[in-house]
Amino acid sequence: MYSTFETEITIRPDDIDLNNHVHNTKYLDYVQAARYEQMIKEYKMSMEDFHSLGYNWVASTAHIEFKRALTLGDKIVVKTQLKSYSGAQVVVDFWIVKTDSQKVAAEGYLVYTMISLSSGKPVRLPEEIIKKYTV
Amino acid sequence: MYSTFETEITIRPDDIDLNNHVHNTKYLDYVQAARYEQMIKEYKMSMEDFHSLGYNWVASTAHIEFKRALTLGDKIVVKTQLKSYSGAQVVVDFWIVKTDSQKVAAEGYLVYTMISLSSGKPVRLPEEIIKKYTV
C-alpha cells in the first residue's frame, strides 16, 4: 500500500452548474489539480520536471462514482493513492471528501500514461520514476 | 439493442488545454451536451419536460477511456446508446468519433439516476419513461 496524499481544493463559483451543485466534470478537474500539486509537494517531481526530461502524463481512463452533491460553501479535500503501476501506466485511486462531515462526495480512479513529448508514444516508466512514486 | 443517436459537437477554443488538446473533462461535457440534445430530438422529452414532472437526471457514474487526442480543428460526433435500465437508473454507452477518420477518440458509459426534484431521492423509472427510452 502506497501513501495517501491530501490536497485542499477551493470550490469556485464558476464550478457550479445548472443544478446549483459543483458540475460533475469539475470533480475530475479537482482530482487532477490535486494530483498536479502532489507531484510538486509529495513526489518532488513536478509536471515541468517531467517535461524537462521529455515526458508528459496524459489521462487514459477516468472512472468516477458520484456519491454526494457538492455546493459552493463546501470545504473539500482530495485524497489520492497510487494503486499500481505497469509498463507506461499508473493507476491512481481518489476520493473527494467533505471536510466537515468526512463523507465521501465522489470516488474513483484515473489511469495515467507517461508519453514521450516528442513522439506522443507511451514510455515504459524508468526505475527512477517508479522509485519516486512508490512511496 | 436500442437505437444509437448521433450529435455533432463543435469544439470551442475554450475547450483546449495546456497540452493543446481538448481538455479531458470536456469530453464528458460533450457527451452530456449530446445527450441533452438527444432528449429533445430523439426521445421527445427534454430535461425541462422531466423538471415539469418533478424529476431530474443526475450522473451517478462516469467512465471514459481516452483513445485519441482531439484538437481545435477536429470535427466530431457523439454517439450514444442506451445499454440497460434498472430501478431509477439508465446506463448509456457513448463514443466520441472523429468525423473525418471515423476513429474513436474516446468511449465509455454514464450511469444516470432519475431523482425527485423535491426530495433529491432516486425515483423508480415509470413505465411511460422506460417506453420512451427503450427505442
Added chain:
Amino acid sequence: MYSTFETEITIRPDDIDLNNHVHNTKYLDYVQAARYEQMIKEYKMSMEDFHSLGYNWVASTAHIEFKRALTLGDKIVVKTQLKSYSGAQVVVDFWIVKTDSQKVAAEGYLVYTMISLSSGKPVRLPEEIIKKYTV
C-alpha cells in the same frame, strides 16, 4: 475611498488554455470567486444572505485589461475595491497581482446590479446594504 480587499486564488490546471497560459475569461472568474469570498469575510453578508432577503447580484458590465500572462505555477492575489454605488448598482475595481513580483497581471472593473430574485428586476440598494458595503 473604500477598503481594498485581497483574496488568494489557486490557479488550476483546467484554467490553462491553448497558449499555455491562464485562459483570458478565467481572469474574470478569479475576480468573481474573490468577490464571492469577500462578501462572506469582509462584508459579513454572503451571497446566500442576499438570496434569503430575496436579492441576487448579477454582473452588468465587465471590463478587463490584460497586462501579463499567468502560468500554472504563478501565485496570485485578487484585490478589489468598491469604487462607487448608485441606484441598484455598484462599481468594483479589481487588480490581479502576481504575488512574487507584485506586478499587475490584469486590472479592470465590474458593474454589479442587485436584482429581485422573484421579478429579476433591479432593486435600489437599501441603506443597510450601502452601509455594509461602504467600508
Added chain:
Amino acid sequence: MYSTFETEITIRPDDIDLNNHVHNTKYLDYVQAARYEQMIKEYKMSMEDFHSLGYNWVASTAHIEFKRALTLGDKIVVKTQLKSYSGAQVVVDFWIVKTDSQKVAAEGYLVYTMISLSSGKPVRLPEEIIKKYTV
C-alpha cells in the same frame, strides 16, 4: 465601416451556472469561438496560419455589457465587426443576439494584439494582414 460577420453558437449544459443562465464569462468565450471560426471562413486566414507565420493573437482588453440572460434552450448568433486597427492591435465590436427575438443579449468589444510567437512582443500589423482584415 467593415463587414459584419455572423456565427451561430450552440449553448452547452456545461456553460450554465448557479443562476441557471449562461455563465457570464462564457459570453466572452462564445465571442472568441465565433472569431476563431470567422478567421477561417471570412478572412481565410486561420489562427494556425498566423502561427505558421510566427504570429499569435492575444486579447489585450475585453469589455462586455450584459443585457439579457441566456438560457440553455436559447439559439444565439455572435456578430462581430472590425472597428479599427492601429500598430499591433485591432478593435473588434461584438453583439450576441438571440435568434428568435433578435434582441441583443450582450455587446462589447475586444482589443486583440498580434504578438511574435518567439518573443511574445507586439508586432506591427503587416500591410498584407491589414488588407485581409479590412473587408
